Amino acid sequence: MQRKRLWVHSTHRTPLSLHPGRSLATWAAAVAGVVCIAAGVLLAVGPDGAADAGVVPAAAAVPAAAAVPNAAGTVPVAVALPDRSVSAPVVPTGTTPDGALVVPDPPTTVGWWSPGALAGATSGTTVLAGHVDSAAAGLGAFAVLRQVGVGERVELRGADGRTLAYRVVARRQLGKADLPADLFAHGGPPRLVLITCAGRFDRTTRHYTDNVIVYTEPA
Amino acid sequence: MSVPPTRLLLATALTVVALLGGACSAGQPAATTASSGTAGASATAGAGGSGTGTAAAPSGVSGLSADQAAQAHQAALGLVALGGLGSDKGTTDGLRTLADRVSTEGRALDEQIRTLATAQGLTLTDDVSAQIQGVLNDLQGRSGQPFDQAWLRAVGDLVEQGRAAANAVLSSSDASDEAKAAARDALARLDALTAAIRDAATTSGAGTPNSVNAGTGGQAADTDPALPAALVGLGALLLAAALRLRRRKA
Numbered sequence: 001m002q003r004k005r006l007w008v009h010s011t012h013r014t015p016l017s018l019h020p021g022r023s024l025a026t027w028a029a030a031v032a033g034v035v036c037i038a039a040g041v042l043l044a045v046g047p048d049g050a051a052d053a054g055v056v057p058a059a060a061a062v063p064a065a066a067a068v069p070n071a072a073g074t075v076p077v078a079v080a081l082p083d084r085s086v087s088a089p090v091v092p093t094g095t096t097p098d099g100a101l102v103v104p105d106p107p108t109t110v111g112w113w114s115p116g117a118l119a120g121a122t123s124g125t126t127v128l129a130g131h132v133d134s135a136a137a138g139l140g141a142f143a144v145l146r147q148v149g150v151g152e153r154v155e156l157r158g159a160d161g162r163t164l165a166y167r168v169v170a171r172r173q174l175g176k177a178d179l180p181a182d183l184f185a186h187g188g189p190p191r192l193v194l195i196t197c198a199g200r201f202d203r204t205t206r207h208y209t210d211n212v213i214v215y216t217e218p219a
Numbered sequence: 220m221s222v223p224p225t226r227l228l229l230a231t232a233l234t235v236v237a238l239l240g241g242a243c244s245a246g247q248p249a250a251t252t253a254s255s256g257t258a259g260a261s262a263t264a265g266a267g268g269s270g271t272g273t274a275a276a277p278s279g280v281s282g283l284s285a286d287q288a289a290q291a292h293q294a295a296l297g298l299v300a301l302g303g304l305g306s307d308k309g310t311t312d313g314l315r316t317l318a319d320r321v322s323t324e325g326r327a328l329d330e331q332i333r334t335l336a337t338a339q340g341l342t343l344t345d346d347v348s349a350q351i352q353g354v355l356n357d358l359q360g361r362s363g364q365p366f367d368q369a370w371l372r373a374v375g376d377l378v379e380q381g382r383a384a385a386n387a388v389l390s391s392s393d394a395s396d397e398a399k400a401a402a403r404d405a406l407a408r409l410d411a412l413t414a415a416i417r418d419a420a421t422t423s424g425a426g427t428p429n430s431v432n433a434g435t436g437g438q439a440a441d442t443d444p445a446l447p448a449a450l451v452g453l454g455a456l457l458l459a460a461a462l463r464l465r466r467r468k469a
């Protein structure tokens with residue numbers, strides 16, 4: 001009798017006390033599973049990385065000595081991407097002895113590789129480089145380069161007061177070892193090139209794996 | 220690193236002979252006009268060395284075209300002009316000293332070419348080419364370190380142009396032994412100048428970059444590719460668990 005009572009007790013209590021909990025766990029597991037799968041899919045196909053776009057304009061196609069700037073340009077002092085509500089001061093910069101392009105420390109400031117072409121020169125590549133982010137100050141002015149699209153406008157303001165307009169014609173994401181040497185060659189059609197970092201981040205070296213290069217031509 | 224003036228002049232003269240030797244051939248009035256880097260490609264400014272040219276080579280042929288002679292002359296004019304500009308606007312003693320050296324070499328080469336060209340009826344322009352004028356205009360728009368950096372690259376390009384002319388003589392089957400010796404000597408001097416320019420470029424930050432490191436935070440990093448797969452796998456496990464619970468409940 002005692003045994004039967006226990007059985008009855010058990011079978012009568014189960015629907016009332018355990019099923020609601022099990023039902024809740026079932027729903028929680030189902031929802032969590034769907035959320036995890038959705039997040040994984042979004043991460044896999046989301047906006048990570050900069051998909052290549054557009055056609056890269058030609059660089060110097062003639063010997064350097066015969067393809068030099070043939071008109072005075074101006075030293076760039078500011079850059080703006082109006083479609084992205086981004087603007088930043090520009091300062092001259094150069095190359096370290098071990099061959100790295102010097103990028104200004106404040107991520108909100110952009111460097112102009114001053115051995116290259118002036119802004120507004122009728123030939124040659126004007127090169128700007130800016131941080132995508134920094135450990136101390138967060139995202140940089142050029143973080144938007146990973147999403148910039150063909151046709152977007154870029155403006156350079158020169159030291160002489162001129163504003164020079166360019167249009168994005170191509171964007172490439174390349175491993176750092178594949179940085180095109182022709183970015184820094186003399187001559188060729190006038191173009192403005194914007195460079196920053198992208199790809200995965202190595203927390204040991206504190207470097208990114210890739211560069212994003214945005215090519216523009218005079219508008 | 221500096222070259223004795225006598226050796227410099229001798230080497231320069233030999234180089235000029237190599238460039239314009241064809242015009243020196245006896246009884247061959249040179250009708251060639253080499254001007255502003257656009258001289259007619261049909262004309263040839265030969266060398267071969269006076270009286271020492273190979274029998275197979277046509278009189279007045281050194282393997283160097285009028286275009287190449289004009290190009291070498293333009294390089295000389297450009298070196299003189301750039302040297303003067305560097306002496307005026309350079310921001311460091313080292314760069315100004317290098318600019319003086321560039322001027323000296325360019326001037327010596329220019330004078331020798333002019334002397335020989337005049338004697339042989341060749342006409343060389345007094346003006347620098349549009350390309351070199353463009354370089355000068357560009358440099359005039361700069362000051363400070365950006366000037367130094369761009370100046371070093373411009374001079375490096377012109378010296379490279381001179382090296383190309385010397386290498387053209389060396390690779391020419393028509394060039395005489397004397398011409399090739401002169402070209403080798405000129406090449407050695409230009410190599411020394413190139414090394415000095417390269418050192419100065421490295422010091423002043425004008426070297427060609429081989430990397431751009433523009434991010435130290437990691438906030439903009441791409442997702443590790445393993446993470447999406449892990450999330451999808453976890454989600455599948457959770458859904459399977461939910462299904463199992465539902466079946467047990469039923």
